[in-house]
């Protein structure tokens with residue numbers, strides 16, 4: 001997923017820098033990624049460390065992180081996917097508030113894709129009691145919806161006309177990671193508060209580095225994740241979000 005401030009391209013540098021400092025003991029280190037975002041760094045380091053703490057204050061990120069650090073089997077996944085692959089479109093929050101056809105004037109998704117997202121999200125809710133499966137399905141929907149969003153990359157604004165990718169039909173692609181065998185803890189908190197309660201050997205801190213608030217720029221991912229009652233505000237339909245004190249120019 002394209003993500004503001006993603007460190008995907010810096011992974012080799014991060015790994016070699018950490019190895020220079022901790023050497024062989026990387027394997028026995030407790031790793032903490034407290035501004036984990038897309039989870040790109042957590043995803044790589046979970047293979048090389050003894051335990052991991054991943055945190056981000058945004059809910060969509062919490063879902064992605066829990067899926068990347070899955071520790072339970074995916075009960076009922078096959079059956080869930082069958083119903084998701086065949087579910088009919090439906091008009092819900094995403095269509096009504098974020099697609100032209102809903103009459104709100106916003107154009108974040110094509111009408112068809114917005115209705116597909118609503119349908120998928122409603123079916124996914126039926127799997128809530130199978131926690132790992134539910135998280136996996138929800139994370140998969142976030143990635144799949146993000147691929148066909150009608151934005152320049154973030155949700156701070158939508159494009160007037162549908163771009164080519166946004167015209168493509170949404171394809172629901174399950175994002176399945178192998179079960180992680182090391183101890184993992186995932187949080188959705190302010191890192192400044194969480195830091196008081198955790199311990200580790202390697203503290204990886206990648207806070208925001210400009211004024212752009214993640215809650216505002218990824219509000220639609222939070223809305224798909226939460227799928228709750230709220231009042232969208234203004235031209236972009238942003239929902240109330242947590243401001244980060246790290247977001248400064």
Ligand SMILES: C[S@@+](CC[C@H](N)C(=O)[O-])C[C@H]1O[C@@H](n2cnc3c(N)ncnc32)[C@H](O)[C@@H]1O
Nearest residue numbers: 005006007035036037038057190191208214244
């Ligand atoms: C530069 S991005 C991290 C990118 C991440 N390393 C990656 O590769 O995807 C910064 C992240 O910090 C999160 N954030 C901002 N303020 C925070 C806070 N006070 N506590 C926890 N997370 C916060 C944002 O939601 C965002 O995901």
